[in-house]
Amino acid sequence: MIYLIQGEQEFIRSQRLAEIKARLGPSEMADLNTIELDGARTSLGEIRDVADVIPFLSERRLVIVYGFLRRLIGQGKGEKAAGDPESDALLDYLDHVPEATDLVFVEEKDLPRRHPLVRHLRKLEKEGKARIYECKAPSPRELPRWVQRRAQEKGASITPPAAAALANAIGQDLRLIDVELDKLITYVAGDRAIELADVETMVAYAQTGTIFNLTDAIAEGRARDAFTLLHRLRESGAAPPYLLTMIHRQFRILLQVSELVRAGYPHDQIASRLRLHEFVVDRAIRQARFWQVSDILAAFQLILQTDFAIKTGRLDPDAAIDLLILDLLRRARPSRRAHRPVSSITASPRPL
Structure with a gap:
């Protein structure tokens, strides 16, 4: 043969x-x-x-x-x-x-x-x-199903939400997904299906998903949820520099997606152009309804000020992150933005 x-x-x-x-x-x-x-x-x-x-x-x-x-x-x-x-x-x-x-x-x-x-x-x-x-990687839409099939090949099972979270957290690095699946299978000891909570506990990359939930809560003005998620991230070992980096990353994605939506790019092209999972683009588009570009740029300034305060010792790192979340919650003002369509967002002069 x-x-x-x-x-x-x-x-x-x-x-x-x-x-x-x-x-x-x-x-x-x-x-x-x-x-x-x-x-x-x-x-x-x-x-x-x-x-x-x-x-x-x-x-x-x-x-x-x-x-x-x-x-x-x-x-x-x-x-x-x-x-x-x-x-x-x-x-x-x-x-x-x-x-x-x-x-x-x-x-x-x-x-x-x-x-x-x-x-x-x-x-x-x-x-x-x-x-x-x-030998081609599955598309972002097909990836969660690939995760489920791979788990079955290993004699295990994973729930659809958990498979989607793992795919979203890692992307198309199939070898890394395979390694994380082995860890998760060992964690549940074959007694049950791998669930979303297992992924969030065992897979460091899945903290990105929690960051998305955090920025969701900030954008929608849900202060209680925002600080609950922040506490969960801290309990999982997320250090202030990591939190600051991931919050900055989410606002950068938010800005890029907003600009591309305004420019008329369809959903799939946005995902391809930014090399993001479609799930990430979906959530960014939804978040963008609550923010003007001027407010996103102001958020970048707040993040920069927080970074400076931490590095110079002016503020305790955890306190600095808490104050940043409070400032971002004030910026979100969901009641004034919830009705605004994404296409009305004013483009930023900054390049992607």
Whole structure:
């Protein structure tokens, strides 16, 4: 069997490769029958030499070649066309790979779909002689479902709110999500599904979500909720410098989203342009209804003053954060802004 594993998502590439390796059986014998080659320094002749070897005390032999096809095809402009001797030789060999050999080509980027080699591999795939894996990260909308499927693959379960919180907190770093899932599975000890509270407790990145709730409460003038959330963040170990940095980040997102909404960008393009999860954009758009750009800029000034007061020792760090929250609550004035549509926000002269 011939495999092509291609795409920029390293975690998915490694998972596909692990699945193929697992089919060789116990690791002791699998290691004896696995050869890995660096395509940047490997010739087709060398690939053939190792692929044609009979498996040792096993039914199958695995040959993994990294980056060979991209080097063979070429990079971007000046790609080698059909008729290139080495490409033609590989095309011929693909039809004669021993049945006992699994030949795997791993590429960090997608190969040109119209290149003869790729078209030939797709033809072999239809005949059941090859398999092509496209390794792309799930979209922000699909990511929570991916988290749930990954948990199921590990023999665990995670509730939809918890999966969404984990996806929102970490983004499209699938390897980091996988690590955090292992931590959460250990935490619940397999006794129950992973819940939202577990994510908020165990995943440091999930504090970003609590920061969003905090800025929600500030924007809507909910002082009691704002200080309850602030207390929760402190209990989870969030230090004043971290809190200040995250509050600044949320107001920066708020400003950027407000400007792009005013400029007429649709929701999905805002998420793509700012490289934010759609959930983050949704909440920022909702928050923007309570703020004028002049007030957001004033919030930046308050944050700067708070940072200066903490660093110079003029104020106790926790007290400084408390005063900042109070000042921001005064700025929000939700009763005067709740009815204002986002599109009426005046653009800031500052660049994104």
